[in-house]
Amino acid sequence: MLSADAVTKTYRAAAGRVVAVDGASLIVQPGTRVGLVGPSGSGKSTLAQIMAMLLEPDSGSVTIDGDRVEKWGLRSLRAMRHRVQLIFQAPRVSVDPRLRVGDAILEPLAASGMLPAGADERRALLQSWAARVGLTNDLLERFPHEVSEGQLQRACLARALVVCPRYLICDELSSMLDVSTQAALLEAIAAVQDEHGLGLLLITHDRVLADAWCGEIADIRELSRCEAVDPAVCFSDDGGFRAQRALERLDAA
Amino acid sequence: MTALLEVKDLSVGFRTRRGVVQALSQASVSVEQGELLLVVGESGSGKTVLAHSLLRLLPRNVDVSGSIRLGGEDVLALQPDALRRVRGRRMALIPQSPASSLNPVRRLGGQLLEAARARGLTEAQSRKRLRELLGELGLDLDSISGRYIHQLSGGMQQRVVNAMALVGEPDIVIADEPTSGLDSDLVDATAAQLREISARGASLLVITHDLRLAERLGGRLALLYASRIVEVGPAAAFFQSPSHPYGRELLRALPEREGKSIPGMSPELTALPGHCAFADRCPDRFEPCTESVPDLYPVRDGVHARCFAHAER
Numbered sequence A: 001m002l003s004a005d006a007v008t009k010t011y012r013a014a015a016g017r018v019v020a021v022d023g024a025s026l027i028v029q030p031g032t033r034v035g036l037v038g039p040s041g042s043g044k045s046t047l048a049q050i051m052a053m054l055l056e057p058d059s060g061s062v063t064i065d066g067d068r069v070e071k072w073g074l075r076s077l078r079a080m081r082h083r084v085q086l087i088f089q090a091p092r093v094s095v096d097p098r099l100r101v102g103d104a105i106l107e108p109l110a111a112s113g114m115l116p117a118g119a120d121e122r123r124a125l126l127q128s129w130a131a132r133v134g135l136t137n138d139l140l141e142r143f144p145h146e147v148s149e150g151q152l153q154r155a156c157l158a159r160a161l162v163v164c165p166r167y168l169i170c171d172e173l174s175s176m177l178d179v180s181t182q183a184a185l186l187e188a189i190a191a192v193q194d195e196h197g198l199g200l201l202l203i204t205h206d207r208v209l210a211d212a213w214c215g216e217i218a219d220i221r222e223l224s225r226c227e228a229v230d231p232a233v234c235f236s237d238d239g240g241f242r243a244q245r246a247l248e249r250l251d252a253a
Numbered sequence B: 001m002t003a004l005l006e007v008k009d010l011s012v013g014f015r016t017r018r019g020v021v022q023a024l025s026q027a028s029v030s031v032e033q034g035e036l037l038l039v040v041g042e043s044g045s046g047k048t049v050l051a052h053s054l055l056r057l058l059p060r061n062v063d064v065s066g067s068i069r070l071g072g073e074d075v076l077a078l079q080p081d082a083l084r085r086v087r088g089r090r091m092a093l094i095p096q097s098p099a100s101s102l103n104p105v106r107r108l109g110g111q112l113l114e115a116a117r118a119r120g121l122t123e124a125q126s127r128k129r130l131r132e133l134l135g136e137l138g139l140d141l142d143s144i145s146g147r148y149i150h151q152l153s154g155g156m157q158q159r160v161v162n163a164m165a166l167v168g169e170p171d172i173v174i175a176d177e178p179t180s181g182l183d184s185d186l187v188d189a190t191a192a193q194l195r196e197i198s199a200r201g202a203s204l205l206v207i208t209h210d211l212r213l214a215e216r217l218g219g220r221l222a223l224l225y226a227s228r229i230v231e232v233g234p235a236a237a238f239f240q241s242p243s244h245p246y247g248r249e250l251l252r253a254l255p256e257r258e259g260k261s262i263p264g265m266s267p268e269l270t271a272l273p274g275h276c277a278f279a280d281r282c283p284d285r286f287e288p289c290t291e292s293v294p295d296l297y298p299v300r301d302g303v304h305a306r307c308f309a310h311a312e313r
Helices: A044-051 A074-081 A101-111 A119-132 A149-161 A179-196 A207-213 A240-252 B047-054 B080-086 B108-118 B123-136 B141-145 B154-166 B184-199 B211-217 B235-240 B245-252
Strands: A002-013 A016-028 A033-037 A059-064 A084-087 A167-171 A199-203 A216-219 B005-016 B019-031 B036-040 B062-070 B091-094 B172-176 B203-208 B220-225 B228-234 B297-300 B303-305
Touching: A002 A044, A016 A033, A016 A044, A016 A059, A016 A199, A033 A044, A033 A207, A044 A084, A044 A167, A044 A199, A074 A101, A084 A149, A101 A119, A101 A149, A119 A149, A119 A179, A149 A179, A179 B245, A199 A207, B005 B047, B019 B036, B019 B047, B019 B062, B019 B228, B036 B047, B036 B211, B047 B062, B047 B172, B047 B203, B091 B154, B108 B123, B108 B141, B108 B154, B123 B141, B123 B154, B154 B184, B184 B203, B184 B211, B203 B211, B211 B235, B220 B235, B220 B245, B228 B235, B228 B245
Parallel strands: A033 A199, A033 A216, A084 A167, A167 A199, B036 B203, B036 B220, B091 B172, B172 B203
Antiparallel strands: A002 A016, A002 A059, B005 B019, B005 B062, B220 B228, B228 B303, B297 B303
16 A cells, blocks of 8 residues: 655745644545545645655655655655556646657667567657557657647656556646546556556545545645645735744744 | 637647648638636647637738627737737636746836726726725735735735736636646636626637536536647537537546546547548447538527437427
């Protein structure tokens, strides 16, 4: 299982420190789908990035299939990265614009030293993943700006799945996409789940989507002791008070 | 009654390295005074290009044909001076993503006043008008004037650009993806603000891929697919029983309905087929579908659908 245990993360902001996640614990079992819901600024993405080992928590721990993440240095994490993959909300800004779509999909394999040596083998692997996410081969030769948003998000899904992760975290996978592409992406994930027993953490604003797709739903506001604090809200009249309370709690701790 | 805005056979093609990207093909829509028109479709179906065409915001590498008439005036033929009197005063845009459509390094007060003055208001009129508008939206001009856009929450940012669009008292407001990336509370608030704009008597053209927002707003709906309008009619009729197979399959894909995707992908805009663009994915395809492009045929009570299944009626 993938677990976050009492993780806390604070950010420095102009108004002082802001507690994004405060002592949150969450478990994702292999083969299950967990929905993580909550309003903007409640720390969902921070928790996701911690669980994907992209962000080191101030305190608390992350454990992947029994292996606790001890060292958060880039080199030590490299061996574990492929076990948990993350997909972001905006595909346009999460793909290197200079890489062709096909190369972008294979990049995680290269980064974790798992890229097959033979060109034929690489092509076969690429094409099999492209087919599973519904991409045609001609799209693999294009640059990101030459494909649609939906096609690029399909590529991002293939890129996440190509290293055969044990866990997949989708951070607002489809809030910019039409419902049919959303359904297609989720169907592709479900098919991989059936085959490999992948564990899924689906972060979404969309409660209806979470209800329809997830066996279990966690609300970040119940996981974390901290209230929703949008970094932008901190500066607003009504948000200042919430940020202040978060800061007070931090001082008390 | 003549329509306030009348778009006829509007085609827009972008000349690119890969050939001509046909973003809109012979789109015809009209908006009456005070009417709400929803333009719905997936990304790349031509929605934003339609909005930008209306305001003549397209880049240089485009070929435009057809006509856009605003209160009888030919928008495509307007000279720069006349165009400035249309933009913001008769037709205003609420852009996609408020945070990135304002200048991040200028305080909001200056930007708001500049927008108001560009609509022909004096300094004093501008302040008065902005104070009223922001007040109605629950914001105070003096307290936000000294701030930068990033210092406001998403909901407040949205209200600032709404006020900016309304300051010239336009006849028609075009909102481009007003809810993308907002959470459900903000979607509710945005929907309420759009209804408010509509209640003031302004016509409203809302561009969205958010079917739930469209259903909530109501009005009339035009569904775009691969550069063409494939269905147009009352929104309520669409959500109850869509007439075009694409509309029907799209609604089925909603998670609260069946959550089932439409197989395949929409065709490339550089190589649109000479027949129905949805034919390859359509479960009801029959012979004529792969032979020519269907017209918009009348279906019932003001509903038209671009589908041969309705041709014989």
